[in-house]
Amino acid sequence: MLPAYIKIRDELKSEIDQGTWKIGSRLPSERDLASRFAVSRMTLRQAISVLVEEGIVERRVGSGTYVANQRVQERMRGTTSFTEIIKSQGKTPSTHLVSYQRILPNEQEIKHLNISPNSHIIRMERVRYADDLPVVFEVASIPEKIAKKLDKQAISEHFFQSLTEAGFIIGKSKQTISAKLASKEMAHYLNIQPQSAILSLIQTSYLDDGICFEYVRSQYVGERFEFYLENH
Structure with missing residues (x-):
């Protein structure tokens, strides 16, 4: 007989699994759950602890127990498209464009894109959704x-x-990842609390002929996205 x-x-x-409790939603309190199942709170805590260990729920100090977020995963191999990553995991991608401007590059853009200071670029800010x-x-x-085409x-x-x-062949990319905390502005765009964990990614992407076509600075919500390495 099962415990x-x-x-x-x-x-x-x-x-x-059936969707009674949605991803990110808060479960009833331990007291309410213990009453529902007619068990002691100690027995209820054992059940919750198993769910925590399995990654199904997560405890938040001073807040309660929540259904764990299913993170979007990106395999760190080659040049990747956010849209394709999201679609491959059965989710629907979308974008909110914050700004889009034709502008002269700053020092970092000149360096990473390997362009002259007088060459214009398109710089855009956007929020990506799953x-x-x-x-x-x-x-x-x-x-x-490249953008003008x-x-x-x-x-x-x-x-x-x-x-x-358009006929371009995408080649390799270079990526650098670091950890940081979300600023108030970033927290607003990503609908998280300020000082939440952020994964900062800098990616420079190239065409197959070695020409750099994009330099991106990205800030991912730590609890919604993870990178993993795959070796062969």
Whole structure:
């Protein structure tokens, strides 16, 4: 016969799988759950602890127990498109364009894009979503000589796909990842609390002929996105 806490774990997991408790939603209090299942709070805590260990729920100090977020994953291999990553995981990608301007490059853009100080670029800021949940804030810089071959919508909504459709062949990329805390401004765009964990990614992407076509500074919500390495 199964222990009571395992039965409770199984029932709660089943409810989560069926959508009774949505991702990110708060479960009832331990007292309420213990009353519902007619067990002691100690037995209820055992069931919750198993769910925590399995990554199904997460405890937040002073707040309660929540259904764990299912993070979007990106495999750190080659040049990647956010849109394709999101679609490959069964989610719907979307974009909110914050700003889009033709401008002269700053020192970092000159260096990473390997362009002259007098060469104009397109610099855009956008928030990228997975199933309407903000995942990343991006600042992307694109040489005008490449951007002028595409329209604004193609660049801001599905840049990599548009490049491919225009006949460009995407090559390698260089990526640097670091950890930081969200500023008030970033927290506003990403709908998180200030000082929340952020994954900062700098990516420089190249065409197959070695020409750099994009320099991006991205800030990912730590609890909604993760990178993983795959070696062969």
